[in-house]
Amino acid sequence: MEITDGLITRVDGRPVEEFIQKLSRDRVDLYIHAKNEGTFSKGQTGACVGSVIDTRTGFVYEGINGPGDALIRMEDLHPLLAERYHVLKSDPPHPAQILEHAEVKAANQLLWERHKLGLPDDASALKELRASVWFPFKKDFDLEVPVPPKAAPFCANCATMLHEVPSSFGRFTAFPPSAENKLPW
Template sequence: MIDTRTGLVYEGINGPADALIPFDDLHPTLAERYEAIEANPPHPAPILQHAEVKAANRLLWERRKLGLPDGPSALSELRASVWFPFKKDFDLEIPVPPKAAPFCANCANMLQEVPSSFGRFTGFPPNAENKLPW
């Protein structure tokens, strides 16, 4: 993810189910959104495990260190281009080329203002009816 104001780039990786952002390290802008959806998340995966949320979290903390806006409006200055880099063909168990990854419904809610190169799903399960192109 890139911050278009600062030029900073952070990468994130989902990792295993326990590879979550510790709540005390969650930026207040994202913590407020997390608390609003944690009881009834729109997607079954752990919200704080997702790569794009991890990258946005780091970028918001960097903005705070630099004295730049780091509230909800700052999210519109971030850009996401998320990929599944380690997919395998499930029949043959061999690596396949990286695949574009739209935001899941959790990330779409957490990062509403962040443009996503490959779109976003607004519901679960992901399908053509709940996919937005940005």
């Protein structure tokens, strides 16, 4: 592991962004395998699976979207994210449940870890996280057959909740998602 200015920059010789992409993609393969073996269903994940790394602590948390009743409980929501949630909930930029998304769940856990360690857990901490999210169970819309996992940019809700967090596959700033409202980070 290489560290520069207190932040992890490389893991196993790879840039941290590449490391988290590979780790999250490997995890997607495990979900697909479990689904194929019948030990885990697509319905247990919702649309996305993602991993987030804290480049200061080295902690990695994984989150999965949904299912619909798998929201972060308000009493478990980190105060920074709770503040943002309360601003967004009356007029969210995306129709999905804000607190069921993989990257929000993982970032929430990382902020709590920082809190326990006495490290900054305010908005400045978010820029030290890196997220990589995937759609593991997409289907071809015409043929209704599975297709390979697809990179998942942040939806507009996640982009707003986690706007300081770099996303491996970009972010959409509005709904519906389009090339015009996609940012590359």
